[in-house]
Amino acid sequence: MATARYDRLKLENQICFPLYASSKEVIHRYKDYLTEIGLTYTQYIAMMVLWERAPLSVKGLGEFLYLDSGTLTPLLKKLEKSGLILRERDPQDERSVTISLTEAGRGLREKAIQIPEKMESCIPLTNEEAQTLYKLLYKILKTV
Amino acid sequence: MATARYDRLKLENQICFPLYASSKEVIHRYKDYLTEIGLTYTQYIAMMVLWERAPLSVKGLGEFLYLDSGTLTPLLKKLEKSGLILRERDPQDERSVTISLTEAGRGLREKAIQIPEKMESCIPLTNEEAQTLYKLLYKILKTV
DNA sequence: CTCGTTTATATTGTGCACTATTTATTATAA
DNA sequence: TTATAATAAATAGTGCACAATATAAACGAG
Numbered sequence: 001m002a003t004a005r006y007d008r009l010k011l012e013n014q015i016c017f018p019l020y021a022s023s024k025e026v027i028h029r030y031k032d033y034l035t036e037i038g039l040t041y042t043q044y045i046a047m048m049v050l051w052e053r054a055p056l057s058v059k060g061l062g063e064f065l066y067l068d069s070g071t072l073t074p075l076l077k078k079l080e081k082s083g084l085i086l087r088e089r090d091p092q093d094e095r096s097v098t099i100s101l102t103e104a105g106r107g108l109r110e111k112a113i114q115i116p117e118k119m120e121s122c123i124p125l126t127n128e129e130a131q132t133l134y135k136l137l138y139k140i141l142k143t144v
Numbered sequence: 145m146a147t148a149r150y151d152r153l154k155l156e157n158q159i160c161f162p163l164y165a166s167s168k169e170v171i172h173r174y175k176d177y178l179t180e181i182g183l184t185y186t187q188y189i190a191m192m193v194l195w196e197r198a199p200l201s202v203k204g205l206g207e208f209l210y211l212d213s214g215t216l217t218p219l220l221k222k223l224e225k226s227g228l229i230l231r232e233r234d235p236q237d238e239r240s241v242t243i244s245l246t247e248a249g250r251g252l253r254e255k256a257i258q259i260p261e262k263m264e265s266c267i268p269l270t271n272e273e274a275q276t277l278y279k280l281l282y283k284i285l286k287t288v
Numbered sequence: 289c290t291c292g293t294t295t296a297t298a299t300t301g302t303g304c305a306c307t308a309t310t311t312a313t314t315a316t317a318a
Numbered sequence: 319t320t321a322t323a324a325t326a327a328a329t330a331g332t333g334c335a336c337a338a339t340a341t342a343a344a345c346g347a348g
Contacts, residue, residue: 123284239296
């Protein structure tokens with residue numbers, strides 16, 4: 001029938017759109033909490049990796065975050081300016097830049113610790129639903 | 145125990161990160177198909193709404209896409225420059241701008257029709273999994 | 289009617305996100 | 319060993335995304 005020809009081109013019939021929109025929506029719900037500790041969302045996820053794994057190269061950080069130097073270099077310069085991290089050329093390999101945390105950077109972790117907790121109440125899913133969502137998203141993410 | 149204190153601050157223990165990363169990943173998988181028809185991802189979802197519902201105001205379009213005039217105005221100016229749409233003040237209400245499709249804009253739908261099909265093979269989920277994902281994402285999205 | 293308020297876009301400014309290119313350094317193959 | 323290739327960051331340029339503000343038009347209470 002004529003009306004069905006374009007059905008799959010409808011916004012509500014594609015998985016990409018709710019993925020795109022809900023990602024933005026969740027980041028938006030973080031905003032007030034992140035403003036309190038002076039970070040943007042991307043800076044926050046970068047700090048999450050650094051709290052666990054610093055010192056780390058820009059490349060190494062990018063592999064965890066799925067981001068390249070084009071995004072990370074300016075972002076890391078801002079974190080450096082804020083006094084949270086240090087950026088230093090690796091003496092062993094001068095191509096590489098090593099990111100390490102300052103005392104202030106490590107200290108910020110204490111303030112950030114309440115954020116995941118607060119966020120859970122902003123996402124209306126049961127533990128089981130969140131688990132299911134998590135697995136489906138990683139199934140998409142891990143497939144090359 | 146001491147190591148558990150920061151566990152919830154790990155990237156892999158938060159739902160926001162796979163959401164953010166897989167959204168970008170899926171958009172990336174669209175890229176080649178969209179380049180072929182000369183659209184960016186955001187332009188594509190805007191055209192999807194317009195194919196179904198034009199003529200439509202900027203505000204109306206924004207409500208479907210969860211985007212405001214700050215994002216839409218420059219994007220729509222580009223689509224106008226490409227000859228796909230028209231932007232005209234509504235004579236009934238001069239505050240409002242009505243977006244309508246040109247012949248070229250309507251014609252592009254024929255080229256776009258193969259994209260959802262091609263994309264399905266890029267997302268490694270069964271129909272049932274896609275359905276589940278879809279419902280969970282809209283559950284997040286619809287909650288204010 | 290008219291002044292204050294609301295509404296619809298547009299504009300400005302900041303911060304990603306990504307592509308393509310450049311630069312510097314290291315690794316490697318002939 | 320040396321020319322070539324590969325690698326890691328940085329840079330340049332484009333396009334969102336969103337907050338804040340400005341502008342213009344429409345609405346509404348008195």
